Amino acid sequence: MYKGLTVTVIIPCLNEEQGIERVLSRMPGFVDEVIVVDNGSTDRTSEVARSFGAMVIREEVRGYGRSYKKGFSHAKGDVIVTLDGDHSYPVDGISYLLEAFLHLEVDFLNASRFPVRDPKAMSLKHKVGNLLLSLAMSCLFLRWVRDSQSGMWVFRRSILEQMTLKSDGMAFSEEIKVEAIRNPRIRFGEISIQYSSRLGEVKLNPWRDGMTNLLFLLEKRFAKRRDQ
Numbered sequence: 001m002y003k004g005l006t007v008t009v010i011i012p013c014l015n016e017e018q019g020i021e022r023v024l025s026r027m028p029g030f031v032d033e034v035i036v037v038d039n040g041s042t043d044r045t046s047e048v049a050r051s052f053g054a055m056v057i058r059e060e061v062r063g064y065g066r067s068y069k070k071g072f073s074h075a076k077g078d079v080i081v082t083l084d085g086d087h088s089y090p091v092d093g094i095s096y097l098l099e100a101f102l103h104l105e106v107d108f109l110n111a112s113r114f115p116v117r118d119p120k121a122m123s124l125k126h127k128v129g130n131l132l133l134s135l136a137m138s139c140l141f142l143r144w145v146r147d148s149q150s151g152m153w154v155f156r157r158s159i160l161e162q163m164t165l166k167s168d169g170m171a172f173s174e175e176i177k178v179e180a181i182r183n184p185r186i187r188f189g190e191i192s193i194q195y196s197s198r199l200g201e202v203k204l205n206p207w208r209d210g211m212t213n214l215l216f217l218l219e220k221r222f223a224k225r226r227d228q
Contacts, residue, residue, distance in 0.1 A: 002098050008033040008077030012067035016085035017043040024052035026091040033077055037067040065172025082153050089152040090194050101154045106189035108155040108180040112147035113195035121195045129210045140221040143181040146190055148174045159186050170209045171216035178220055
């Protein structure tokens with residue numbers, strides 16, 4: 001528990017045996033619940049996670065968004081914190097993010113990886129792609145978002161009831177932010193974090209996933225316009 005709030009950490013994993021051990025060994029003691037969503041790993045990801053006391057949930061259908069939605073359905077904390085199992089997001093920064101979350105009095109806090117301080121953490125290709133997608137989101141939804149693709153967020157679990165989350169893939173990361181920024185009842189904030197080089201295999205296809213995410217943003221924007 002952190003200052004009267006119970007905290008659930010959700011980590012989607014696909015063959016993250018190496019990284020998940022580093023992540024869970026650094027998990028703060030005030031975290032009430034750690035949920036690792038194993039998205040069909042063929043290595044020892046689940047075994048390692050259980051050895052650290054995490055609740056392991058299996059999601060057989062592949063998909064980043066699919067994993068998160070499965071994890072959300074099991075979460076019990078007042079506040080949900082998300083991060084990846086590859087040790088690229090700062091586990092020891094959870095308390096810093098929670099402090100910012102409470103200080104800013106927001107309902108959804110996005111952890112921006114920019115500016116990237118570690119030159120090895122993100123290639124120039126990925127930096128440009130992320131910045132272009134963030135610019136596209138900011139223009140389409142008229143709210144500046146520095147990092148639309150970040151996978152580390154802090155938010156009140158109760159706001160999930162106000163969101164329509166459809167994406168099962170990588171676009172889920174931007175969709176949950178879109179749902180937050182376009183809802184006047186949800187207070188949105190953003191703060192920079194330290195981002196590091198990932199451990200394990202790279203699963204992102206920058207060109208394919210980048211184009212898919214851009215098309216999803218356009219679809220999301222026009223669907224909103226039709227709904228009006």
